[in-house]
Amino acid sequence: xxxxxxxxxxxxxxxxxxxxxxxNPSHKILLLSRSxxxxxxxxxxxxxxxxxxxxxxxxxxxxxxxxxTVLSFADARHDPDGASQIALINACxxxxxxxxxxxxxxxxxxxxxxxxxxxxxxxxxxxINTPEQKLEYCLFQPGxxxxxxxxxxxAGEYIRQLNTWFDFEKRRMIVVExxxxxxxxxxxxxxxxxxxxxxxxxxxxxxPVVGGMVGSTVTAGELVRIGERIRGGEWEVTRLRREDLERxxxxxxxxxxxEHPSIPVEMAEVFSREFVRWALxxxxxxxxxxxxxxxQILGDGFRFTGVEEFLRGVWEGKP
Numbered sequence: 001x002x003x004x005x006x007x008x009x010x011x012x013x014x015x016x017x018x019x020x021x022x023x024n025p026s027h028k029i030l031l032l033s034r035s036x037x038x039x040x041x042x043x044x045x046x047x048x049x050x051x052x053x054x055x056x057x058x059x060x061x062x063x064x065x066x067x068x069t070v071l072s073f074a075d076a077r078h079d080p081d082g083a084s085q086i087a088l089i090n091a092c093x094x095x096x097x098x099x100x101x102x103x104x105x106x107x108x109x110x111x112x113x114x115x116x117x118x119x120x121x122x123x124x125x126x127x128i129n130t131p132e133q134k135l136e137y138c139l140f141q142p143g144x145x146x147x148x149x150x151x152x153x154x155a156g157e158y159i160r161q162l163n164t165w166f167d168f169e170k171r172r173m174i175v176v177e178x179x180x181x182x183x184x185x186x187x188x189x190x191x192x193x194x195x196x197x198x199x200x201x202x203x204x205x206x207x208p209v210v211g212g213m214v215g216s217t218v219t220a221g222e223l224v225r226i227g228e229r230i231r232g233g234e235w236e237v238t239r240l241r242r243e244d245l246e247r248x249x250x251x252x253x254x255x256x257x258x259e260h261p262s263i264p265v266e267m268a269e270v271f272s273r274e275f276v277r278w279a280l281x282x283x284x285x286x287x288x289x290x291x292x293x294x295x296q297i298l299g300d301g302f303r304f305t306g307v308e309e310f311l312r313g314v315w316e317g318k319p
Contacts, residue, residue, distance in 0.1 A: 002202060068098050140211045142213050144185055151167075177239035177240060179284055186215075187218065196294050215310070
């Protein structure tokens with residue numbers, strides 16, 4: 001049994017992880033949120049605590065819950081300088097919390113646009129644990145969620161679907177010319193991330209500081225070949241020149257349209273082109289890979305879903 005606090009429990013990833021933590025009914029879980037408690041009933045092992053993230057509010061919550069582990073899912077859009085997470089870390093130190101997981105939940109070599117709010121927290125955690133450890137922590141890094149390759153089919157119970165430049169529905173992909181076999185992506189299902197976290201909170205050894213996990217790490221070329229094996233038919237592979245991308249040009253007849261409440265409809269095309277350009281450029285720098293630290297810790301007894309297995313489960317037999 002572990003007393004767990006989840007900060008930012010309304011996030012899509014947090015909800016997925018919470019559903020797996022609920023599989024062990026002995027855990028006691030406290031959800032921290034700026035919002036009032038929902039009208040729908042909570043899981044029997046879970047209670048809600050509304051907070052303004054002030055030091056006194058956080059200290060009260062963590063102390064009263066006798067917290068052992070804190071998992072943070074703070075939204076960088078609402079906490080760009082990391083102030084809320086730093087306040088949470090300080091409350092962990094003051095209340096005797098043993099373990100902390102900051103709001104990572106993505107790739108390891110995070111490009112600037114993904115690292116907003118993350119690097120200051122990494123630096124602060126390193127600082128407070130020098131010269132001696134005061135708070136055990138882990139940067140959980142699953143890479144890119146494999147679930148997005150199922151678009152337009154549901155990505156998971158809680159994950160909003162996202163269109164990508166690997167379009168399995170229409171049998172088309174966008175790659176960087178000459179980089180097909182060198183541009184790598186780490187792909188892990190969100191369900192496997194949740195299973196890892198459920199194991200991690202009960203793990204008796206010390207957490208790794210960098211906690212990467214890998215369902216599959218594949219090149220863009222390998223994804224094309226997997227798509228051809230599973231989906232058949234003729235695939236449209238658009239190859240963009242590196243020089244054009246670095247100049248800010250996306251010379252493609254199509255781009256995946258990014259649909260999100262934060263993106264105005266009239267800006268969707270412009271935003272989508274810039275996102276694809278940015279993603280391909282950062283991918284060439286190794287920006288979308290993660291390590292396998294949790295694979296090594298959990299060993300052969302923990303089975304991750306591979307990308308071809310996942311894609312066959314979604315796409316085999318589909319028109």
